[in-house]
Amino acid sequence: MNMLKGIFITGTDTGVGKTFVTACLTAFLREQKMNPIPYKPIQSGAIKTGQGLIAEDVEVYRKVLGFTDKQEKYCSYALETPVSPHLAAKKEGRRISFEEIEGHFNALKSNHDFIVVEGAGGLGVPLIEETDRIHLTGDLILQLQLPILLVTHPGLGTINHTLLSVSYAKSLGIPVLGLIVNQWPEHPTEMEKDNIQMMEKLCQIPILGLIPAMPAPAEEYILTHWPKIRESFDKEKLLELLKEETKNERTTRTMG
Numbered sequence: 336m337n338m339l340k341g342i343f344i345t346g347t348d349t350g351v352g353k354t355f356v357t358a359c360l361t362a363f364l365r366e367q368k369m370n371p372i373p374y375k376p377i378q379s380g381a382i383k384t385g386q387g388l389i390a391e392d393v394e395v396y397r398k399v400l401g402f403t404d405k406q407e408k409y410c411s412y413a414l415e416t417p418v419s420p421h422l423a424a425k426k427e428g429r430r431i432s433f434e435e436i437e438g439h440f441n442a443l444k445s446n447h448d449f450i451v452v453e454g455a456g457g458l459g460v461p462l463i464e465e466t467d468r469i470h471l472t473g474d475l476i477l478q479l480q481l482p483i484l485l486v487t488h489p490g491l492g493t494i495n496h497t498l499l500s501v502s503y504a505k506s507l508g509i510p511v512l513g514l515i516v517n518q519w520p521e522h523p524t525e526m527e528k529d530n531i532q533m534m535e536k537l538c539q540i541p542i543l544g545l546i547p548a549m550p551a552p553a554e555e556y557i558l559t560h561w562p563k564i565r566e567s568f569d570k571e572k573l574l575e576l577l578k579e580e581t582k583n584e585r586t587t588r589t590m591g
């Protein structure tokens with residue numbers, strides 16, 4: 336199957352569920368005879384231990400996907416301070432480089448056919464602060480030339496958060512493949528059902544997954560209830576879009 340080189344998972348906010356979606360999407364793609372890998376370029380709020388800084392998102396990938404390789408394979412920058420990467424890097428005397436991240440992405444690409452990249456927070460998060468320019472998550476996505484999947488929530492406020500994020504991505508020229516709604520309740524209210532319809536209509540992009548709200552610890556639940564979680568993705572539409580995007584990419588390259 337001819338597929339895109341990867342996808343960038345971003346969200347309407349921090350804590351919306353990007354890590355869970357990244358892990359579940361990687362597991363889902365692995366079942367489609369692909370060899371995907373998750374990648375978290377920058378993790379702030381890493382936990383300090385005797386063995387160094389532990390990137391918690393990578394720990395989730397490990398548990399869900401059963402990886403054993405060193406953290407450095409999945410994460411370029413682990414920063415301890417739990418703030419926006421630009422500030423964490425500044426406080427810790429680190430210099431984040433998009434070239435370094437692109438190099439890491441390309442190195443992963445040599446052994447994997449699909450990279451699921453998880454951003455920090457949302458699209459407008461500052462990653463690098465220079466005297467004359469601030470580089471945001473949106474700029475990194477443009478550099479990696481990836482389309483995005485936007486993780487959102489089903490509750491009050493989501494139409495506004497989602498529409499703003501999608502409009503911003505479109506204004507930067509970033510293709511938005513679709514939305515993944517995380518923590519979808521077993522018995523959605525009228526408002527939650529209306530929210531997802533409204534988001535599809537207003538953003539004019541499809542909802543490609545409704546990931547259920549899981550009891551804690553959610554990592555364990557994913558493992559024990561994988562067949563149910565797998566069904567939360569719109570398999571046909573998702574795979575079709577990944578292929579479609581490849582076609583668009585080829586057309587653009589040919590035209591360019």
Ligand SMILES: Nc1ncnc2c1ncn2[C@@H]1O[C@H](COP(=O)(O)OP(=O)(O)OP(=O)(O)O)[C@@H](O)[C@H]1O
Nearest residue numbers: 349350351352353354355455456518547548549553
């Ligand atoms: N579907 C779910 N059901 C139950 N709990 C969930 C679900 N998705 C995420 N969580 C919980 O919500 C919290 C935030 O999720 P997650 O770490 O995936 O967010 P994130 O968007 O990756 O955050 P960050 O911006 O810090 O990377 C976690 O504690 C996780 O256990």
Ligand SMILES: [Mg+2]
Nearest residue numbers: 353354392453
């Ligand atoms: Mg995360």
